[in-house]
Amino acid sequence: MAAIETDALTRRYGEVVAVDSVDLTVEQGEVFGFLGPNGAGKSTLINMLLDYTPPTSGEARVFGHRTRGEAVAIRERVGVLPDAYKLYERLSGRRHLEFVVQARQADDDPDDILDRVGLDPEDAERNAGDYSKGMAQRLVLGMALIGEPDLLILDEPSTGLDPNGIRLMRDIIREEVDRGATVFFSSHILGQVEAVCDRVGIMNEGRLIEVATLDEIRDTIGVGTTLHVTVDQQPDLTLSDLEAMDDVSNVRADGPELTMNLSDSTAKAKVINRLEEGGATVVDFETAESSLEELFAELIDEDADEPEPEVSA
Template structure:
């Protein structure tokens, strides 16, 4: 008998008056994978996570966590589940360690794992500092530490990198990868395609409450448009003609050209420019392919998902 999915939501719907926050979505998260729920603000990501934690009751549909449901098992659904919705909150006048001690007492998790989780999130050397002096990224990592106190099988993180500076994003990304490597199932929401691409195995992309893509990141890459480059030369008019002759998509962007096509064709264009005596003053990557596809899906979504769910037996999750 196959192991149950970590999260199995089917036709989940939630409305608030005339607003449909989540519109009949289906999500399957296999055990041991890093799964991303991606979409712009207002897509319904946080509402979905609130339903998972029992903070919001769906109007229709079913939701199971490790084979348990709220209807059958009540709060037992959350056995082995931890995480936070939006940003974690702490007592700013208390140290990181003292905050964890209080949370462990409230949760009944015990304090024996505090040193371990502080080390996991790289806060062992700051445990005695008051949380009011922590950076935003440190507070986010302390939130992960608090979630890990109960030694969960599923960690749920709502926009864990939101509001972080580049260093904080790097640290959070590395932390999620370490947790995934330990075998923990991670379900995270994000509005950043780049963040999800680098750490997730599979993804659900949402727009205004509906699913517009569901499947592996690898399959999404296959549907992404070619990489775009921004090119500036001493003669953009001539460069545009050469680019079109190379079979590239070209658009004028201010004093440059946005050129989209395979890397081989871009290389051929650069060689043609040099051969024609046109100086190349600028060549840079513009919009990443997956980012371009994300905007295509979330700004003008098709009426049905561009890729249907795999069945549990054939999902792209790591076992």
């Protein structure tokens, strides 16, 4: 049974299609990155998974439970860090945690949770109305962890977190996955998903335009690692000889400096060997991972370039 399964899940707001016939499966135990620019429909899809929002058509199941009618069974197994929430400003951080412990009938100790998400026990006594965004985010992450949920749904979890907070969040995600939890991680920033996710799904304008592992996406788009090599003299090779090698493409030369794209970063050793066999000494080399931001932008452009299917009467 999949952790999350949607069939032609659709939500319309008047003329606007926020989520357009999405078919998505997230297996148990995986960390799934859910990507897309702001307004792509990510939060609307999450809202439907948790039955905040009823779908216009199609259906979704979480651990086999239909979102319409079995929402309580779903929420018993899901911890949520929602997007655009607000804390109860007249209640303390600790009271928030106690409320979740009671509502889930869990036996978590609020102090352990505070410690895990790095909140000061003294701050926990203060009213949540005084919390900074980063503190609020830590508190709600802590609330999501209570009761050892089988699925964590994190909607833009790094909002307001400083680099330490982001690292802490990643560590927590890894701990939760080791425990056996599934993580559904939504973000508009690829770099954050890259560090923790096994697979990603990319949403744009309500449609799910890609579901793949990060490696698969790099292959599809044909970018990966960029290799810069500086040689002491011209080797006994042509640029086409290098391009003929596996995993090497787009070789450019600028004096003693060569630049090429590698679809597999381990190909760099082969390239360096080949250059040295050709009689040149490699003075210096440098690799750079193509930014996923570029990748992302490219995918979305590609999607936008596709002509809309024409409707005939």
